[in-house]
Amino acid sequence: MKKSKHNQEFNIPEGYFESFEIRLQQKIQQENTVLPNTQESGFTIPEDYFDTFESQLNQKIQSQKHSSKVIDLFSVRRLIYISSIAAAITLLIVFLPTTSSETSYTTFDTSTIDIMDIENYINDGTLEVSDNDIAQLFDDIEFSIAEHSIEKLNDDTVIEYFSEEEIQLDYLDPENF
Amino acid sequence: MDTQEEHLIQALHSESQFEQAFSQLVHLYKKRLYWHIRNMVKNHDDTDDILQNVFIKVYKNVKKFKGDSKLYSWLYRIATNEAITFLNQKAKKYQISNEELQQHLVESLKADVYYQGDEIQLKLQQAIATLPQKQQQVFNMKYFQDLKYKEIANILETSEGALKASYHIASKKIEAFIKAL
Structure with a gap:
């Protein structure tokens, strides 16, 4: 098609009109993703739902930004494991002289123990720390875990905790994809 | 991308x-x-x-x-x-x-x-509810959202072939369910 006499100075990308229908069709299809669904499934939505969605989401994001900091239970558990190992080693050192020679006591150097060895020891399941041991660490916290043993928590309570708090789940990490 | x-x-x-x-x-x-x-x-x-x-x-x-x-x-x-x-x-x-x-x-x-679905649409929902979870997902994404197999394969991390088979089985089950009503 020839250009009209009024827009001789304007150029268009090569193949613009040839591919126009395809691009328009794609755009319509994209815009209409909502329509076939409503028509075929019977599901409807409140009026203006999508128009007000962003502002509601924004409010929720802002309120979450000001929420309290969460204790990372996993780190606490690991800390307890490591502390327990350290305590066990200390006890070993204290009682060692009564059962072995004095030389062994003086030559035992705890600084030579690699922290990774301790972690491996924990990961291998060689040491178990009970939930009560963990609970004792929190005796100054308002809700006394010691009184309400963790063992008594049912699955729903735990799931609720994970839902409400900012515990990051593995699937959210794009590096896992 | x-x-x-x-x-x-x-x-x-x-x-x-x-x-x-x-x-x-x-x-x-x-x-x-x-x-x-x-x-x-x-x-x-x-x-x-x-x-x-x-x-x-x-x-x-x-x-x-x-x-x-x-x-x-x-x-x-x-x-x-x-x-x-x-x-x-x-x-x-x-x-x-x-x-x-x-x-x-x-x-x-x-x-x-x-929900303003008619009788047939409700039956379709009942039929979908009988499918295993994965087949439900495939059927919903293909039938209602009209996603391409390639897109569904990326989302569900599975092969297009497996998806086509899954969609075919799901459709047959739904057809059989509705016919039996």
Whole structure:
């Protein structure tokens, strides 16, 4: 098609009109993703739902930004494991002289123990720390875990905790994809 | 990855452009993700809660997104996982199986103000509820959302061949269910 006499100075990308229908069709299809669904499934939505969605989401994001900091239970558990190992080693050192020679006591150097060895020891399941041991660490916290043993928590309570708090789940990490 | 998506990811990684880029992302995907979740959980209010949670998790984690997979497949995967987690929690709460929960959700549609399906559409929902979870997902994404097999394969991390087979089996089961009524 020839250009009209009024827009001789304007150029268009090569193949613009040839591919126009395809691009328009794609755009319509994209815009209409909502329509076939409503028509075929019977599901409807409140009026203006999508128009007000962003502002509601924004409010929720802002309120979450000001929420309290969460204790990372996993780190606490690991800390307890490591502390327990350290305590066990200390006890070993204290009682060692009564059962072995004095030389062994003086030559035992705890600084030579690699922290990774301790972690491996924990990961291998060689040491178990009970939930009560963990609970004792929190005796100054308002809700006394010691009184309400963790063992008594049912699955729903735990799931609720994970839902409400900012515990990051593995699937959210794009590096896992 | 197309140029638009590339620009959006770049903007999401930029401190100064993040908020604007996030709004654009919400604008682009809110409807698609809404219907994806709605087809799974059926109820509008639950869908709204889940959709908000999905975007909040995206808000907190999108900076870590390196573009190794398509942005839409990452978003759909978060939405799918959130919806499944919600359904599992609900089944546990009512102490019923997931299959029983599906039947319960479809039964609830009859009294739902945001459901205006006719008899056939309700039967279709009943039929979908009898399918295994994976087949339900494939059927919903293909039939209601009209996603391409390639897109569904990216989201569900499976082969296109397996998806085609799954969709075919699901369709046959639904057909048989409706005929038997």
